[in-house]
Amino acid sequence: MLSTYKNYLLYALPALPLALLGLPLYVYLPSYYAQDVELGLFEVGIVLLVARLFDMISDPLIGYWSDRYFPRKALMFVGLFFLLGGFYYLSHPIAGATSLWLFSFSMLVYFGWSLISIPYYALGADLGESYKQNSGYASFRELFNISGVLLALLLPYFLGVADNPAKSLTLMFSVIVILLPIILLIFFLSVHAQRVKSSLHSLKEVYTHFVCELKSSKYLFGAFFLNSFANALPATLFLLYVALVIGAKESSGILLIVYFVSGILALPFWYMLAAKFSKKRAWIVSIINAVFFFSFVPFLGEGDFNYFLIITIFSGMSLGADMALPASMQADVAQNASSPQKQLGGTLFGFFAMLTKLSLAVGVGVSFAILGLFDFSTTQPSESSLLVLSLLYGALPVILKLLAIFVLSKHKEKEYHAIN
16 A cells, blocks of 8 residues: 555656646746736737647647657656746746747747646556556646645745746746756656557547547536636736735735645545545536635725635635546546557547646636737726726636536536545
């Protein structure tokens, strides 16, 4: 038993530094380039949307390459250099950096991240020899993922730079450039998996098999996209909303910490609920919880910090379910689709990564583009533009989550997919 948990632990390690990188890219980077670099909200939104759309096209191909041509660890090693190089230039832009700078190095970071994360997720499916082991690898990975996000919040907060996107980005690069190579080295030396031999030859044949295997999971994919899109909107607009609507810019760091701590503390509850009923039902309950508390957000204004803190605590409880339960359900699909040869692991997780990136791209593009159309100003916003910001931050995610519940309710979860 101890050796099993040791294997889970060693596999999960890279999730922590990858999560450290994720938060700065989704929360700090858009605001930094819109305000400090002075590209403007509309331009930043469009650039990041286009970069994400180009990037997600490569995800299934990377998954296919890792299934068929290249060892998964080799792709992760190459991805490390793309990721660190791109992130350095993103966090250290030259004077007068243009949208081309943001686009080019965003693409470099996204490509490097895909080269690491897609083979990494697929490797978890390779290592698992049973349904329980697949759930174990996925659960430990998501626990380290959430812990990495929390660490990414705590470091800027305790160093007093949480309300400064430029300094936060620089700090996170300094940590990641040391931590990620060390952890990947430990991972490469400690985690061993037999290379999966695929009997599928052409890309067309892989996708034909993929579609046939996963038709029954289309509602899961749809719900996952809608819920991810709903989560991407407040993640992108959080700093702007707290500073300009609530009027508590200096408290943005502590609010983020409270949100993620709530998610971690609630995680055991969601697993118990999933064990008693099902992963699907537990996830639906968590979405309903987020919808209820977030529905009060559009009615808040300057000085309503305490009310927003309460909403942050209770809506944050759903975070653990949002991160762990879909990942566990995806692992179930991966096990079924790949068994017994496990020949679609990389392709499958490339597809999941594509859905995640599409939701994030649409989230950034839609929110910043709409704010730009309403001439939103980060220095002297009008009352009408602040209302638009509140609706994008609070109302639109509620609508999307309600749609996600409707779609997820159509997903047929097999009985043996419940957590044991």
